[in-house]
Amino acid sequence: MYAGADAGKVCSGEEVDIRELLRDQKRRNEEKDARLSVYRENRKTASIGKSRAFSITIDSASEPEASESELDVLKILAEKFLPRGYMDELMNLEMFHQWLQLSMDNETDAWFKELLEVTQSAVGSATFDDACQAVMNKLLRMTAEIMRNRKSTTVSFEASVHKFYNSAEFDEICNAELPGTLSKSRPGCVFLGLMLSKLHQDWLTSALQLARRQRNPELFEKKQTSNLSTSDENNEVNSFVGWSWCQNTSLIGPKMQ
Numbered sequence: 001m002y003a004g005a006d007a008g009k010v011c012s013g014e015e016v017d018i019r020e021l022l023r024d025q026k027r028r029n030e031e032k033d034a035r036l037s038v039y040r041e042n043r044k045t046a047s048i049g050k051s052r053a054f055s056i057t058i059d060s061a062s063e064p065e066a067s068e069s070e071l072d073v074l075k076i077l078a079e080k081f082l083p084r085g086y087m088d089e090l091m092n093l094e095m096f097h098q099w100l101q102l103s104m105d106n107e108t109d110a111w112f113k114e115l116l117e118v119t120q121s122a123v124g125s126a127t128f129d130d131a132c133q134a135v136m137n138k139l140l141r142m143t144a145e146i147m148r149n150r151k152s153t154t155v156s157f158e159a160s161v162h163k164f165y166n167s168a169e170f171d172e173i174c175n176a177e178l179p180g181t182l183s184k185s186r187p188g189c190v191f192l193g194l195m196l197s198k199l200h201q202d203w204l205t206s207a208l209q210l211a212r213r214q215r216n217p218e219l220f221e222k223k224q225t226s227n228l229s230t231s232d233e234n235n236e237v238n239s240f241v242g243w244s245w246c247q248n249t250s251l252i253g254p255k256m257q
Contacts, residue, residue: 032101035116036091042120043087051126053080053203054140055133063144069211070147076207077140086132087119090195099191111188118180131177132196138164138173139200165193 056062058078063071082089090096103109118124142160149155164170170193174183182188212219 028101028104031104032097035100035113036097039116039120043125046120046122046125048084048122048125050081050083051085051129052133053082053086054078054136055130056137056140058140058144065148066144069215070144072211072215073147073204073207074140074144076210077143077203080203082129085119085125085129087125087128089199093195093198095195095198099195108185108187108191111182111185111191114180114182115188118182124179127177127179131173131179132192134173134177135170135193135196136200138169139197143200143204161193161197165190 054077056078058071058074060066060071063074066074099108100112103112115128119128139161142157142164146155146157146160170189171183174189174192178189182192
């Protein structure tokens with residue numbers, strides 16, 4: 001948005017009028033909303049159907065080391081369907097709107113423009129879904145591995161994702177699967193990867209909650225004498241215990257020392 005030489009001017013406010021910054025922010029926001037409004041209207045006329053979120057199957061044969069509860073969560077994820085493909089899911093992310101707005105007037109603006117253009121048609125949207133599926137398949141395999149090694153202090157989902165997005169494998173997926181010239185922009189591909197990671201984490205949270213509800217439905221039944229379910233009460237107790245422990249530690253610790 002600003003050149004490096006302008007950073008001091010922006011911070012000090014001496015040479016850059018705050019009203020100018022606000023006007024620029026408003027302009028970008030209005031332009032972003034206008035682009036998405038036109039895109040949604042054009043996409044309505046395309047015969048875009050539902051698609052699978054993942055193109056792999058999860059079962060005891062593909063994940064022999066996974067426990068029954070882990071398989072339940074992974075299966076819920078693997079069987080997820082998207083009503084109108086990945087673009088509708090991405091457009092529901094606040095992250096998508098923020099990066100689209102920030103990309104205006106710089107080199108990644110062309111990438112977002114092409115993304116909105118190629119995914120307006122059913123063919124382009126399907127091709128884009130295939131690319132997203134290929135990335136999400138990898139994230140799902142990572143999730144299974146992290147579940148098996150969740151007690152490890154050296155393995156984490158965040159580190160695995162960071163390594164994947166810096167790998168030749170990720171570049172190969174983008175080059176082979178993304179429609180048009182979207183794969184030519186490295187920043188654009190990273191934007192896409194990070195947004196897919198956010199989607200995956202949101203879906204994983206929902207899958208964990210659904211699997212727990214299916215295995216222990218009694219925990220989610222509200223009691224007649226309370227507006228809280230057993231699960232809600234457990235969460236409240238755990239939160240209070242953690243808070244009280246921190247408070248007592250902060251008060252008693254200095255005295256003991």
